[in-house]
Amino acid sequence: MTANLLEFDLEGLAVFCEGLGEKRFRATQLFRWIHQRGMSNFDDMSDLAKSLREKLKLHAHVAALPILTQQISKDGTIKWLFDVGSGDAVEAVFIPEDDRGTLCVSSQAGCAVGCRFCSTGHQGFSRNLSTAEILAQLWFAEHFLRRHLNQTDRVISNVVMMGMGEPLQNYTALVPALKAMLDDHGYGLSRRRVTVSTSGVLPMMTRLSADCPVALAVSLHAPTDALRDNLVPLNRKYPLDELLSECTRYLEKAPRDFITFEYCMLKGVNDQVTHAKQLVQLIRRHAALGLRCKFNLIPFNPFKESGLLRSDDATVQQFAAVLLDAGFVTTVRKTRGDDIDAACGQLAGDVKDRTGVAERIAQQRAVPIQWHAATSSFDTPHT
Numbered sequence: 001m002t003a004n005l006l007e008f009d010l011e012g013l014a015v016f017c018e019g020l021g022e023k024r025f026r027a028t029q030l031f032r033w034i035h036q037r038g039m040s041n042f043d044d045m046s047d048l049a050k051s052l053r054e055k056l057k058l059h060a061h062v063a064a065l066p067i068l069t070q071q072i073s074k075d076g077t078i079k080w081l082f083d084v085g086s087g088d089a090v091e092a093v094f095i096p097e098d099d100r101g102t103l104c105v106s107s108q109a110g111c112a113v114g115c116r117f118c119s120t121g122h123q124g125f126s127r128n129l130s131t132a133e134i135l136a137q138l139w140f141a142e143h144f145l146r147r148h149l150n151q152t153d154r155v156i157s158n159v160v161m162m163g164m165g166e167p168l169q170n171y172t173a174l175v176p177a178l179k180a181m182l183d184d185h186g187y188g189l190s191r192r193r194v195t196v197s198t199s200g201v202l203p204m205m206t207r208l209s210a211d212c213p214v215a216l217a218v219s220l221h222a223p224t225d226a227l228r229d230n231l232v233p234l235n236r237k238y239p240l241d242e243l244l245s246e247c248t249r250y251l252e253k254a255p256r257d258f259i260t261f262e263y264c265m266l267k268g269v270n271d272q273v274t275h276a277k278q279l280v281q282l283i284r285r286h287a288a289l290g291l292r293c294k295f296n297l298i299p300f301n302p303f304k305e306s307g308l309l310r311s312d313d314a315t316v317q318q319f320a321a322v323l324l325d326a327g328f329v330t331t332v333r334k335t336r337g338d339d340i341d342a343a344c345g346q347l348a349g350d351v352k353d354r355t356g357v358a359e360r361i362a363q364q365r366a367v368p369i370q371w372h373a374a375t376s377s378f379d380t381p382h383t
């Protein structure tokens with residue numbers, strides 16, 4: 001079996017080239033051909049010695065993921081469904097804007113975290129993607145888009161690891177992929193323009209800050225442990241105070257001087273003014289210790305299994321006003337690609353659940369979750 005060269009960051013490729021008896025600098029040339037020029041045919045890599053090209057043909061290949069579907073939204077958003085074998089498929093989404101092009105990349109086939117409002121979480125978990133499978137999404141999208149738009153310059157300026165999966169539960173494969181994105185001989189993206197989104201895998205946040213500090217987004221979604229335990233089950237292991245302390249530590253190495261907190265607005269569940277005030281209290285306590293953050297309020301994209309509803313616009317605005325009045329930068333995310341189910345929280349490839357997560361979430365779903373204003377409590381017991 002030959003090696004897929006998308007599996008390597010530049011250092012990994014240098015080691016591979018040394019294994020073929022070649023000098024390390026050959027890896028830089030090869031890396032550029034693959035990632036900057038989108039080439040997969042070694043015969044086309046004209047400045048590589050013929051002897052190296054022959055060795056590469058024997059021992060290596062560069063393979064994209066087979067595409068199952070491509071959908072283009074009326075707003076220009078493009079969603080691809082990639083086949084990763086054994087009945088699993090993952091999605092990536094390109095979101096064009098005036099000043100940037102963002103690719104949302106998947107890190108796992110399914111997800112074991114099981115967030116209640118997330119369509120991937122409801123599918124359960126099959127397996128981690130390899131580095132090659134993560135990078136292949138960017139490699140394909142960048143070079144497809146250059147051809148599609150008939151341009152030679154870079155199209156994708158930002159990558160967000162916000163597709164299917166919890167990236168920090170696939171750390172070993174994630175980091176080389178991030179390094180290839182940042183490498184000047186690869187995609188040359190700035191650390192500020194590569195964002196890892198996590199539900200709060202604390203030990204891996206610590207490691208990421210040391211190994212490859214990129215911008216960080218944290219899925220918060222609730223102002224109290226009682227509610228977050230229910231919406232983001234990982235909170236039972238890593239509760240809010242520990243999570244926010246880790247966010248503060250991460251800032252010492254982060255390329256941006258703030259953490260983005262994602263907050264999905266769920267009607268009657270976490271969207272009341274009381275919640276916003278609780279959130280202000282919580283964050284102020286940590287801001288006194290050095291935490292800097294921005295809030296990104298995300299309109300929920302309902303899917304039938306969730307049993308949850310989208311907050312109405314007025315409620316979202318009221319919630320945002322409380323945060324803004326308290327001095328926190330707060331934006332409401334514009335929904336993109338919802339006519340092709342490409343909006344936030346809607347990604348759901350085809351996943352064979354091998355863990356029973358899907359069944360567990362289905363049981364949780366049977367229990368209604370509702371905020372009771374009179375008693376300031378929720379009627380959903382911990383599961």
Ligand code: SF4
Binds near residue numbers: 113163165
């Ligand atoms: S929101 Fe992220 S961490 Fe939670 S289930 Fe979905 S993919 Fe997993």
